[in-house]
Amino acid sequence: MPDTLINVSNDLADTVAAADRGVLRVDGRHRVAATGVAWTADGVIVTASHVLERDDSIEVGLPDGESVTATLVGRDPTTDLAVLRVEGDGLAPLVRSDLDDTRVGNLVLALGRPGKTVMATLGIVSAIGDAWRTRAGGSIDRYLQPDVAMPPGFSGGPLVDSAGKLLGLTSSGLVRGIAVAVPVATLERVVETLLQHGHVRRGYLGVGAQIARLPDDLAKELDQETGLLIVSVASGSPAGKAGLVLGDSLVTLDGIPVRQLDDLLGALAGEAVGKTMDAKIVRGGALQQVAISIGDRPTGA
Amino acid sequence: MTGPRVHRMTITADLFSEGLAEAIDRGGRSLVHIQDGNRGAGSVWHADGLIVTNAHVARGNSIRVTLPDGRQVRGRVLAREPDLDLAAIGVEETGLPAAELGDSQGLRPGEMVMSMGHPWGVEGAATAGVVIGLG
Numbered sequence: 001m002p003d004t005l006i007n008v009s010n011d012l013a014d015t016v017a018a019a020d021r022g023v024l025r026v027d028g029r030h031r032v033a034a035t036g037v038a039w040t041a042d043g044v045i046v047t048a049s050h051v052l053e054r055d056d057s058i059e060v061g062l063p064d065g066e067s068v069t070a071t072l073v074g075r076d077p078t079t080d081l082a083v084l085r086v087e088g089d090g091l092a093p094l095v096r097s098d099l100d101d102t103r104v105g106n107l108v109l110a111l112g113r114p115g116k117t118v119m120a121t122l123g124i125v126s127a128i129g130d131a132w133r134t135r136a137g138g139s140i141d142r143y144l145q146p147d148v149a150m151p152p153g154f155s156g157g158p159l160v161d162s163a164g165k166l167l168g169l170t171s172s173g174l175v176r177g178i179a180v181a182v183p184v185a186t187l188e189r190v191v192e193t194l195l196q197h198g199h200v201r202r203g204y205l206g207v208g209a210q211i212a213r214l215p216d217d218l219a220k221e222l223d224q225e226t227g228l229l230i231v232s233v234a235s236g237s238p239a240g241k242a243g244l245v246l247g248d249s250l251v252t253l254d255g256i257p258v259r260q261l262d263d264l265l266g267a268l269a270g271e272a273v274g275k276t277m278d279a280k281i282v283r284g285g286a287l288q289q290v291a292i293s294i295g296d297r298p299t300g301a
Numbered sequence: 302m303t304g305p306r307v308h309r310m311t312i313t314a315d316l317f318s319e320g321l322a323e324a325i326d327r328g329g330r331s332l333v334h335i336q337d338g339n340r341g342a343g344s345v346w347h348a349d350g351l352i353v354t355n356a357h358v359a360r361g362n363s364i365r366v367t368l369p370d371g372r373q374v375r376g377r378v379l380a381r382e383p384d385l386d387l388a389a390i391g392v393e394e395t396g397l398p399a400a401e402l403g404d405s406q407g408l409r410p411g412e413m414v415m416s417m418g419h420p421w422g423v424e425g426a427a428t429a430g431v432v433i434g435l436g
Contacts, residue, residue: 004313009413016411092372109411109431118382119434120411165427 015109015164016120021092022166025061025113026070026084026156028052035112035157036060037169038091039191045084045091046191047156049075052082055254060086065116074194077184078138078202080171081157083194090162094158096184097165099142104128107162108146110170110179114153121149134174137202137265141185144168150179203272204297205244206237211260212249215285226259227251227282230268242279242292249282268294308327325415325427334367334419335359335390342418343390345397348391352390356381359388366390369398410434 026047027033034051038044047062052058052075061069068086075082104125112119126276129143144285150172159167159181168181212229219225219240227249244250250258253267254277273296276291281288330344333352341358343366345351352366364376376390415429 003320004316005413007325008317008320009411009431012413013409013411017409115434117434118410120431121433122411122431124317149433150429182372 008061015162016118019094019111019117019160019164020095021063022112023113023157025119026051027059030055032153033114034153034155035114037158038093040093041091042089043091045086046169046187047079047082048171048173049080049082051156058084060084074198076190076194076200078134078136079140079186079190080173081182081190083191085151089187097161097167098185099128102161108159109160110148110150110154111160112154112157133262139269140182142183144181144183146179146181148179150174159297179207201273203268204295204299205239206234207239207244208232214282218282222251224251224257224259228258228264238292238295242290250274250279251282252280253277321429329417329425330369330398332369332417332425334368337361344400346399348395348397349401350392350394350397352376352392354390355390356383356386356388359390362388364424366392387399408435410424
């Protein structure tokens, strides 16, 4: 083979070998095991939430072939992330990289360890974009899409650049049909929250809602075509306590126009828990204002 | 007047790209096209008319083979090993361009490899990737 190709090929194999010890097998489902990434030397591991079909009896396969039991610190299905902890301080975390120096076209490797040995696929960065929200309402800091193949068991594994730096966690569970990576910025944020609270705190109203057209005069007045029609209110929920009832339409929350479900999820993300927010609702054809004390979304809700 | 400016790739990426094309060109010199039953690709194993292909490709005893120089000849299946999905085909030829053999023993995950064939009738197509894993 020509020299440059041989050098690139050897460099890539070196990169895989150097990252090898930071890539762990995560066995928490019936099918083929998946992958996790060593996050701290003292036992914190990040993986994808969807590869953990159970909350206990999770086994982690270490690079030396040893298998140890891990405890689930917490999971955030909205970003498809989970944090595990194992005893000991022998993990080899990967060096992390923000995406400042990463461009479309850069070479990347997806790594996995569904079995005993590390595995790798090669591709390029296909797309880098702004922050986006997953279908489950999770907030991801940057859109990062590689064109790497994702063989079974690669989910939860690292996407690394050609120098072996961690760019993100690959997941085939976030967007149907394509692999996307959850970037380091999101990993740091979610891991921190999971280590602190065991779950990601998200604001909770306790309503079921669907998009509904607003009456023409109100639409004109608010410069907003749609709101969210409340179709259920959980008893004792923040919405229930604030007096929301079936048939109300929510049009703004904390000053943010609520045209669709995504807007509501956005208003409830971040530091919403515990805040009292003013909401505008349409009841009986007229605008009203109510104050809602935002709750902490119960796990599994 | 100057013509439109073409952005030049960095030297290394340029060489990398050229290297890929060169390696595929070299590998393709021994590539044959099997055109009976299950169509597929094969490789010249020995200059004196020995070709290897997959057992599932070499169905039947008499096989139509397109040689690397484009000539079509008939070949005879000399041996089939379905467990390894390998078959040997003999053609009445000499001086064929035999494949250079590599050594898979020292391969590491992440090393670059290329695959060649004729998918959907596209002659001499290639894909490149890395060794995913080794057992």
